[in-house]
Amino acid sequence: MSLLSTDAGRSGSSGPARRLAAWLHRHPSARLSALLSAPVLWLGVAYLGSLAVLFLSAFWTVNSFTGEVVRQPTLDNFRTIVTDAVYRTVTLRSIGVAVAVTLVDAAIALPMAFFMAKVAAPRWRRLLVVAILTPLWASYLVKAYAWRVMLANGGPVDWLLGGDGNGPGYGLTATILVLSYLWLPYMILPIYAGLERLPDSLLDASADLGARAGRTFRSVVLPIVVPAVVAGSIFTFSLSLGDYIAVQIVGGKTQLIGNLVYANIGAANNLPFSAALATIPVLIMVVYLVAVRRSGALEEL
Template sequence: MSTSTAAPAAIAARPPSIARRFSSFLYAHPRFRLTMLLTAPLFWLGLVYIVALVLLLVTAFWTTDSFTGAINTTFTLDNIIGVVTDSLYQTVTLRTVFVALCVTVIDVALALPIAFYMAKVASPRTQRILMILVLTPLWASYLVKAYAWRSVLSEDGLLSWLLTPVGGGTPGYGLPATIITLAYLWLPYVILPIQAGLERVPDSLLEASSDLGGKSWRTIRSVVLPMAVPAIIAGTIFSFSLSLGDYITVRIVGGTSQMLGNLVYDNVGSANNLPLASAIALIPMVIIFIYLFIVRRTGALDNL
């Protein structure tokens, strides 16, 4: 046997490496491959979110010594009862839910026509340009955008300069300014899921509605909106939940207004009362869970 034929035979007889055997095993067992792929992110999700929420829940049943500031780990319902019965927390909770609902309604009203135009009317080139315009604000810092609105809403800001000649004026700092700023901040998060949902609406349905004599508004009301409901709800989850937990914007443009996030921040920082802050933080969590439960009962999430 010649040397030229012996070398390939020796290579073929060589046992496969560990890496090749492991690769072959993964190829033959797709479920094990999927399990290994998801283990790391699921572990991180459980560690960062699930464990953190459990610790938050447990901490809410502790107390803080008013003299030493030390945390007493004895189980008690004092914080929960105080948060539920105190008129201050009830007022702030209603104010926070009101702001979140207003932001959600404004964002949906603005996002629907923009998303519909992007999905069904604009040319591919225009659609790309609009997508860039929608995504561009996300590249800027949250604080930069919030302080920019503080400048716009100030007494000598851009809004006052534009509206004063026609008898208007700036709303100043307070809840209206908070709603305006939050609506601007979360608008891209509402446009994107609605636009993705409208992309899935077949054009043939719109053409069929037009062939049957349906006007534009009738087509949108009877064909587009019912099919876009899951995407709209997905957008409202973003705007509602993000507004419910926000505490920075209201500090920048909210004047003396307070929301639940501010109470949590104040009790963690200046008051150093972590158990009470945890009890307050449970309020937006419960509201979000109730909202998701109601949405799920409607069946709108099944098609997301």
């Protein structure tokens, strides 16, 4: 009986699964390809495929009489975006909002990240990181509508500034304020990670050599901080550039690229023109990523 079991075990060990495992062991490249096939397929079909459809449909038009999509390549949508002053203004305003949000977040995140990485005790650092991450667990809409209540006439912001109507109300300033709050953790964490890798011994050595705080910051801290700030700006800039929900909630009459894309999808039912508008943030981010690639910021992500 034991002899039969041994023979059966040997025959099973040389089955197709065993031979396949042995072949994969001898061919590491095939093993790696098999492991990456599913995520690469998902990336190619779901992500890159959707972008390809977006770019393709941007060259289509809508028949003004029937409302049907005309699938013939044309540059009419892009010609309208370039020649119409309204779309140029909205594009520049969207870029300005994204830049303003990035600068506000960087100004707030730098001292916070430095305190977390170099001043706070190790026991408190973990708690501060959790505190930074906690707002991300709340719903986007909950946070945006909470700011709508605070910025309303007679709301808490008006009360803090001394009376009804003294606050910013709804508009461009409120949009920048809300977006800065929403994306602040994405700026703090890369800067914190960069500063945490900075050895304290370098700061001590700079002080021992007689360098003042400003010189230490320029020569020791800044080379570490700049790539981290740029890495954080990739998140804050791109997320602000394509956002439309916060603008709808607190923006008042403010129009950004995201609003125009949403309006042409909904009421106008002009999907090709929406696709053409949606390519603007994509192209801007491609140019931005190419520009920051040499700064080492991508290594901080």
